[in-house]
Amino acid sequence: MIQAFHVYKQYDRESSALSDVTLHVAKGEFCFLTGASGAGKTTFLKLVFREELPTQGQILVGGRNVTAIPDGQIPELRRSIGVVFQDFKLLKRKTILENVAFVLRILAVPGREQKRRAFAALKAVGLHHKMHAYPMQLSGGEQQRVAIARALINEPMLLLADEPTGNLDPDMAQEIMALFREVNARGTTVLVATHDREMIQRMGKRVITLDHGRVVAG
Ligand SMILES: Nc1ncnc2c1ncn2[C@@H]1O[C@H](COP(=O)(O)OP(=O)(O)OP(=O)(O)O)[C@@H](O)[C@H]1O
């Protein structure tokens, strides 16, 4: 699902965020990306999502070379990937139900179907009772769960999550991981960037470790 070949990313001349990263994540796999703060985890996810371009190297996602696709095809790529990033950008003026349904609106899914699926996605993260609330009325952890519901609503081929449990208490973090497992069992490939060693151990999945932008294990 993800094939990275000798990927380098330099934001500036002095330092490299990623150096010679070659890694593969198979279709249907669930794996973690870990490493100290600044190791390059978020950068790698951004490259997969084509939010950033590598300085050198190639990345294939679902067989498509995302480093070479024309800008016009980026939206289509992104629709096939669910993302939960650290700065989860919820739309402030929309209720959380509308936030989650928004993706489907773009895909021209009929209104009733949008609502039904958005409700189901909110239910899966335990927030259906707050569906008419606005993001500002929710805690950080609740907002994060909305972002997760939004990422999953379209049953993406790939889910990228950047510290998805960072704002959550341990019980909620476990529930979210259980949800990711289910999504994975239904066929979505899952890549989770995290520092949380305990969670990684509990899950017993493959772990890719970055250190100063290089793959040191995995
Ligand atoms: N937009 C940017 N401009 C310049 N440098 C950046 C940018 N984004 C990241 N970096 C640098 O690239 C390196 C890797 O950052 P990245 O955010 O990928 O690390 P990370 O592993 O996700 O860290 P954390 O665990 O703290 O989230 C860091 O040295 C960081 O300062």
Ligand SMILES: [Mg+2]
């Ligand atoms: Mg990060």
